[in-house]
Amino acid sequence: MSPRFVVVGPPGAGKTTVSELLAKQLNLTFRDVDVDIVETAGKPISDIFTDDGEPVFRALEEEAVAKALAEHDGVLALGGGAVLSAATRELLKAHTVVFLNVGMAEGVRRTGLSSARPLLSGVNPRATFKALLDARLPLYREVATIEVLTDALDPEQVTAAVIKGAEQ
Numbered sequence: 068m069s070p071r072f073v074v075v076g077p078p079g080a081g082k083t084t085v086s087e088l089l090a091k092q093l094n095l096t097f098r099d100v101d102v103d104i105v106e107t108a109g110k111p112i113s114d115i116f117t118d119d120g121e122p123v124f125r126a127l128e129e130e131a132v133a134k135a136l137a138e139h140d141g142v143l144a145l146g147g148g149a150v151l152s153a154a155t156r157e158l159l160k161a162h163t164v165v166f167l168n169v170g171m172a173e174g175v176r177r178t179g180l181s182s183a184r185p186l187l188s189g190v191n192p193r194a195t196f197k198a199l200l201d202a203r204l205p206l207y208r209e210v211a212t213i214e215v216l217t218d219a220l221d222p223e224q225v226t227a228a229v230i231k232g233a234e235q
């Protein structure tokens with residue numbers, strides 16, 4: 068069993084939203100690794116970061132991604148930092164990977180209202196977001212087979228662009 072699409076990209080790129088739409092449109096099932104991690108840990112992601120620290124979250128994430136890649140056959144959304152793991156990037160080489168990209172201004176705008184992302188809840192979310200993009204863009208591109216820049220598109224348009232990209 069193997070996911071038809073694995074969706075990566077920075078926070079606010081729309082991975083969760085678009086993966087769900089894509090699954091509906093193609094009559095596939097949808098799964099989000101962040102949800103799996105919350106279930107396994109028995110607490111929200113923000114509490115995992117606060118109580119246990121980022122390294123513990125990343126270890127849980129690496130394990131949850133490997134499990135979901137082996138079990139899921141629909142659309143699989145990863146968390147924005149999943150590609151930081153070299154082991155995860157290696158596993159992703161065997162898959163169709165959609166990179167949803169978003170620029171700093173729009174990414175900060177989309178994530179600004181939520182306190183659910185502990186990495187972006189500091190004093191300067193713009194600087195944090197920029198540093199995160201600089202560090203991760205090469206990693207997203209290393210694993211991606213399809214890239215869509217989402218800044219000027221609504222979720223339905225992004226979904227259509229992914230389907231078109233997959234046909235080529």
Ligand SMILES: Nc1ncnc2c1ncn2[C@@H]1O[C@H](COP(=O)(O)OP(=O)(O)O)[C@@H](O)[C@H]1O
Nearest residue numbers: 077078079080081082083084177217220221222
């Ligand atoms: N293409 C888009 N245009 C405008 N808002 C979007 C778009 N994609 C997602 N959003 C909004 O941005 C926020 C983050 O989306 P989400 O799917 O959780 O992103 P991710 O899983 O990549 O962090 C949500 O409020 C969502 O409704």
Ligand SMILES: O=C(O)C1=C[C@@H](OP(=O)(O)O)[C@@H](O)[C@H](O)C1
Nearest residue numbers: 077078079101146147148184185
């Ligand atoms: O970018 C990151 O490191 C993270 C992104 C989040 O997922 P989304 O990208 O779906 O917001 C979530 O996994 C966690 O807060 C860490």
Ligand SMILES: [Mg+2]
Nearest residue numbers: 082083101146
């Ligand atoms: Mg998400």
